[in-house]
Amino acid sequence: xxxxxxxxxxxxxxxxxxxxxxxxxxxxxxxxxxxxxxxxxxxxxxxxxxxxxxxxxxxxxxxxxxxxxxxxxxxxxxxxxxxxxxxxxxxxxxxxxxxxxxxxxxxxxxxxxxxxxxxxxxx
Numbered sequence: 001x002x003x004x005x006x007x008x009x010x011x012x013x014x015x016x017x018x019x020x021x022x023x024x025x026x027x028x029x030x031x032x033x034x035x036x037x038x039x040x041x042x043x044x045x046x047x048x049x050x051x052x053x054x055x056x057x058x059x060x061x062x063x064x065x066x067x068x069x070x071x072x073x074x075x076x077x078x079x080x081x082x083x084x085x086x087x088x089x090x091x092x093x094x095x096x097x098x099x100x101x102x103x104x105x106x107x108x109x110x111x112x113x114x115x116x117x118x119x120x121x122x123x
Contacts, residue, residue, distance in 0.1 A: 001119075004047075004048055006048060006062030007045055007047060007048075007049075007054070008045035009045075010045075010058060011024070011042065011043055011044065011047075011054070012045055012063045014041040014042075014043060014057060014058045014062070015045075017061050017062060017064075018043065018061045021061070021064050023041065023061065023064065025039040025040050026039075028057055028060055028061065031060055032053070032056040032057060032060050033056075034056065038053045039057055041053075042057040042058075043057065048107040070090075078084045081095065
């Protein structure tokens, strides 16, 4: 069973993220099909247990991307490509292969971290 302290911490993180993204309680409520008061309760962290609305609020708030940060990252990536690409189609294919390979390595690293660790004697 999850502690009330854990819920309060998660609610505080979700509330902070919503504020950073400029999301109002009403906007969140409309997006998840809940009332503004339900969203307010979820973000207050005063609940004793995890509810469907709490889960939906957290999932929604943390799924919204920071458009400014996304744009800055895209500009950085394009700048890096312009710095190294010689302009030929063959080099474009080679760079694409490198990038895709890095993506595959990242997926493999994440799946290794997510693999459950078996402890002897544990149920």
